[in-house]
Amino acid sequence: MQLNGAEIVIECLKEQGVDTVFGYPGGAILNVYDELYKHRDEIRHILTSHEQGAAHAADGYARATGKVGVCLATSGPGATNLVTGIATAYMDSIPVVAITCNVGVPLLGKDSFQEIDIAGVTMPITKYSFIVKDVNQLADTIRKAFRIAKMGRPGPVLIDIPKDVTAKKAEYEKENPGVYNREFTHIDEKEVAAAAEMIQASEKPFIFVGGGAILSGASKELKEFVEKTDAPVTDSLMGKGAFPGTDPRYTGMLGMHGTKASNYGVSECDLLVVVGARFSDRVTGNTATFAKNAKILQIDIDPAEMNKNIIIDQGVVGDIKAVLRKLNEVLPQQDHAEWMKKIQDYKEKYPLKYHEGVLTGPFVVEEIYRQTKGDAIITTEVGQHQMWAAQYFKYTKPRTLLTSGGLGTMGYGLGAAIGAKTGCPDKTVINVAGDGCFRMNMNELATAVRHEVPVIEVVINNHVLGMVRQWQDLFYDERYSATVLRDAVDYVKLAEAMGAEGMRATTQEEFREAFAKALASGRPVLIDCMIDCDDKVWPMVAPGAAISEAFDEQDLKEKNR
The missing domain is CATH 3.40.50.1220 (TPP-binding domain)
Structure with missing residues (x-):
């Protein structure tokens, strides 16, 4: 049957079993969004607050479910806003298909309004980048993109479609993608x-x-x-x-x-x-x-x-x-x-240990573990809180810690949490963040509220860029250059302004009560956890040192005596 390019995009997504996409519309991709509207009962669209949030959400969805995550963006800045999220998925081998639309084929290469060679931009950070200039090749390209994303070592694939290709018609015949078997048959x-x-x-x-x-x-x-x-x-x-x-x-x-x-x-x-x-x-x-x-x-x-x-x-x-x-x-x-x-x-x-009796990052993570009985998906941003989440939560199942390992992307966790909760609605999903990271993409809290995605945002707030400050403290003679965040931002009020519930904890008991309330609330919640700015992640290996030279707080005190 004859379908236009936008219809082919949606039909191919349905072929691949896609039930959710994350994105942000714009002029070049309007034909696809118009078709998506007609199929809103079959494919759920999560409108994020920023395209980067869409890429991270698709990534989190893929990590939590094992399926391919899908994100959409328009041309120019919409497409380039996906880049950090695509690179994050590439470094961690996560299967994501990013679909962008560009200016029409006759306008390519002419510095047209909101034109960018996004296939060229993303070539080093994808398994493959396509630009589809012929509508007759569109369906096969989309199918190939999903195969590439899943096959062998997984990773992201980008498909860029000029706007006029989404309007032109071609013959479309439905195909069954079958079940992809990852296992190599030629093991030596x-x-x-x-x-x-x-x-x-x-x-x-x-x-x-x-x-x-x-x-x-x-x-x-x-x-x-x-x-x-x-x-x-x-x-x-x-x-x-x-x-x-x-x-x-x-x-x-x-x-x-x-x-x-x-x-x-x-x-x-x-x-x-x-x-x-x-x-x-x-x-x-x-x-x-x-x-x-x-x-x-x-x-x-x-x-x-x-x-x-x-x-x-x-x-x-x-x-x-x-x-x-x-x-x-x-x-x-x-x-x-x-x-x-x-x-x-x-x-x-040599057990892991931390200061007892006061609110600290390790205590927060251990309390999350206790109250969820370990049955939760944890997402994180990047820094001290990320390391504490890795050290103090006992992960017993795969796909329960979603974090940016290779690229180290600040701002990853909240979008990933939204993607994970969307893909696994029966799971409790908590994003453990630092205050510096939360600032990067805190606008996605509005996304969680808009789409009624009940994630819990736990902000480990030390009013500094904690991991960078730790290095400055240990290796830069306490020169805290550009790492102090002591300003008037009130995260509780910010959460409430976005329609979420906001709470603050300054003691262990306050966090216990706040987190229990968050678990029972069934809506997006932010907990602002106030900790000391000089809390550190222990043990640590100095950059360039042997891992056998790991040291902790006690070792440092003895060395400095």
Whole structure:
């Protein structure tokens, strides 16, 4: 049947099972929005306050549900406002399809009003960027975009459609996209055998889990693999929830703000098994000293990750779920009781701790965990509060911590929370934010109110840019350049002005009461939590240092005596 380009866009979204899109309209994309209006009972549109919020919401929706997130924007500044959100998804391998519309084909390349080469702009931060100048190619391009976003290592794809293409007609025939199977069929059996041999030869193995294990849906296979290997487990920020944070084998996060148990254990192990992690500099510290006593076995779907940041001894390329399944079939039960006891001793000797009796970020996160019984989706912004959310909430399931790991995007969390709650309406969704980050995209609180999305915004308010100040305090002789935010902004009044409920907590008891009330309210709530400006994230590894040199507040006091 003959349909115009805008109708083809909507029909293709319906083909892909899209039930929600996030966006902001404008002149160039009006034809698509007009068609979207006609299908509003089939595809829900969330009108965000800013296009960046739409991109983050699509990202949060994708992370929470495992589906492809979709965002829409018009040409020019509408399209460029998506860029930070697209880059965030790219760095964390999140499947998002961003659809923009541009000026008509005859006006391209002529500096027309609100024209930008958004396909060119986003080329380095997408898996693929399309511009569709022929309506006859539109349907196939959209289908291809969704396949690319999901296949192999996931990531964002951009489709730019000139306005006249959305008006022209073409023959459209519905297609069934089928079920995409992520698992590689061509896993090298020799690589699997070599990996199994390395594990059996090891006396002190350690397993390091990254976000790839979550994207693969490999939690069940991972747990079996850990138990067969009889090894302790650490994770990256992106890997949280792939392996249960309540399991006795779990040692906490690895790296700059990882636990001493994890950092010391990885520094002493004789085999490091890396499952879907990319050796971020925030994990490795000084690469010359990282896991220096260990052979390194890396499992990843992307061959480009092999030997990229750290030289490895053996790699297995393939979907993590499929690789672990194969390893579990051939690996005999291992026994490393002595090694496991040593790591357990580290856990007992070096627990995470914070100042008691006063309101702090760690207390807030632990109280959220207690009141939700760990059954919640946590989104975060970027900074101290992000690290506390990673350290003090015990993630037992995948897709329950949504955070910007690779790009470190301030302003990510609130949009992501809206996307997550939209995709998982039965889940409690809390965004843990810093006051500096909340300022970035606080306008999305109005989005939550407008669409009745009951997210809870917890602002850890220290009136400074906390993580930057921490570095200034420790490494810049307390020169607090441009990091003090002491002004007259009242976040409680701001929340109320946007139609949300606002509360303030200055003590532990006040936060307990406020959060309990927020959980019961069923509407968007902001809690402004006042903490000390000099609270820090511990432990810490200095930039460029070895992770074995992790230090905490007590170590610093003893050093300065």
